[in-house]
Each structure stands twice: as structure tokens, then as C-alpha cells.
Amino acid sequence: MDYKIALVKGDGIGPEIVDSAVKVLGRVGEKFGHSFNYTDILAGGGAIDATGEPLPKESIDLCLESDAVILGAVGGPKWDTLPGHLRPERALLGLRSAMGLYANIRPAVLYEALLSECPLKDSIACEGIDMVIVRELTGGIYFGERGRGEGPMGPEAYDTERYSVTEIARIGRIAFETAMKRKKRLVSVDKANVLESSRLWRETMHMLSADYPEVEYSDMLVDNAAMQLIRKPLQFDVIVTSNMFGDILSDEASMLTGSIGLLPSASIGSGKLGMYEPIHGSAPDIAGKNAANPIATVLSAAMMLRYSLGLEEEAVCIERAVSRVLKDGHRTADIMGDSKAAPLSTTEMTEKIIENI
């Protein structure tokens, strides 16, 4: 089969890690008889430099014409002082919104070979951490009305959290369906003791739970969830939550697995088109040094094969290769632990993964 893939390499380490994913996909294509045709898309800081805006319309159109989008990361200190609407990160929000990608699926798996990288005590049983966070992606406070003004106490600013039943129900269905394919356990995280939007979130999730009697469903307040992730992470299988809570909790969960450089994500909507990206940022501190861990992006490509292209066997093949490479003791700098051995570079780690496919 032939597939059209849009590549948003982005800024910082983005181009290096996207190149790794492309090389790995090349090997998968050879093995399984697929061809992946790529289009480079301008978005983020590079787009600001070239066109004056973070997400040119042409970039959106090209993404919409593709079967899937792979994104490295956008942003960096060079663009940090620009006003909000011109920041590189606007490209992410713009793409997610234009492509209707309302669900972000973030697995957090601690590989057996990396148990020592889990920052929690052994007694908390890091072994077995394997959860998925389903985060709402195109609504809530990140997209709500915002502004600045003059209030009774002087200058002030506000952002608004607003959710409709439709938005909550569609992310809820993805979460329940995800739970059905796993251990059939779902926790919905909200702040229903304070926020009206969370109360609607909770009511809607309860309504949906009636359609999934096999799923063991529960609610948890976000402050408690932040604590429980550290206290007893093994209680979680699938978590569903709003845009902002998901943003924060998924980064917290990622640290349980040892490195942010390991974790992929899929942003999906109602159709097949999706965007696949590592959960980390553009890591300006290591950009251009061939030192980034490419695994998060390579595993994002595997999620693309699974969710957008329906190539399950090929996706599993990449995931097994990554697992084998880690089991064989190969490490990039971010997952070296106390080892005194020389870390693998981005390109060396990529080669190891390819050798295992």
C-alpha cells in the first residue's frame, strides 16, 4: 500500500527525531511491502522565521490532504518573547483544531529493562506500570475565551473552562472503548467539588458508563489523582480527563517510566486522520547534538500505523523492536542511569531499532 504522510519536523530536536521515525518506517515498508510518501510541512518556530506566522494555511491544507501527520516538536527560546498568538505552540493548537483531533492518547509504560529508571521506591511496585491517559484536546481552558482588563484590584487576566456534553461524550466514548480493549478499568479525573464544567463532565461520564457495564468505572478529583499516581500507580489502567488536567497528569505519569524521551502519543478524532508526536518538547538544550532519544517518536510512528493506517502487525513489530533494544541494554543519554558506558547517539539508537525489525 502507498501512504501519504505529512512530516512536521519542527524546531530543536524535532528534525533529528522525525528523521529517526522515517528511517524506521522505511525498514517497516521494506519488510511489509508498503511505501510511505512524505511531505515536509512548515509549522512552529521555523514557520515564523520563514513566513511570519506559526501555522501558514498551506501547512494546514497539506496536513488535511495526508493519511497521517508525524510531528517532532515546536518551540524554543528564540521565539519565547513573541505575543501568545504568534508563539510556535499556536501551531500545535491550530493543527489539532483544524484536523478535529479531540482525543490525545498517551500510553505510559515502564519497560522491564528500565525498572531502575523509575524514580519511585521498589516497594511501590514500579513493575507493571502500564497505563493510558486519554486527554481531551480541542476544548476546555486552552481554547476558551480569554482576556485582560482592569479589575477592582488593578490589571487582571482570565481564561475560561467551557465544555459541552457533546465534547465530553465523544472523548468519554474513546476512553471507554480503550478500556474495553485493555483491563476494563477506567478512572475519570475532574475537579467536580469546585468546577461547574467538571460537574457536567462527571454527569456525562456517568451517563456513558451505563453503556459499558463491563468497565469498572470510577471518578477521582484531580488533586487526588496527582497524588495517587505517585502513591499507588498500579491502580490505574485507563484515565480520561480534560485538556489541562491531562496535560499535567500525563507529564507526571511519563516520569514514572524513566524518561520523557520514551513516550509517544496519538491525537485522533472521528476519522482516520491523526497526528502522532512524542510527548516531549523541542529540547533546545540538546538540539543539534545527535543526543536525543528517538524512541518516543519512533513509537509515535507505531501508533500512526495502528490508528490511522490500520497496520497492527507493523505497529507491534516496531514496539517489539524497541523493547528488544532496551532489553539488550542499549541506552541513550537520558536513560543511562548510573551506567558509566558511553550512551548511544540518536542515529545509533535508530540503527539498533532498525536492526531488530
Ligand code: NAD
Ligand atoms: P522539553 O520536553 O523540550 O525538555 C525537557 C527536558 O527533557 C530537557 O532537559 C530535554 O533535554 C529533555 N528531553 C526532552 N526530550 C528528550 C529526548 N527525546 N531525549 C532526551 N532528552 C529529552 O521541555 P521544555 O524544555 O519545557 O520545552 C522546550 C521547548 O519545547 C519550549 O519552547 C516548549 O514550549 C516546547 N514544547 C513543545 C512541545 C511540542 O511541540 N509538542 C511540547 C512541550 C514543550
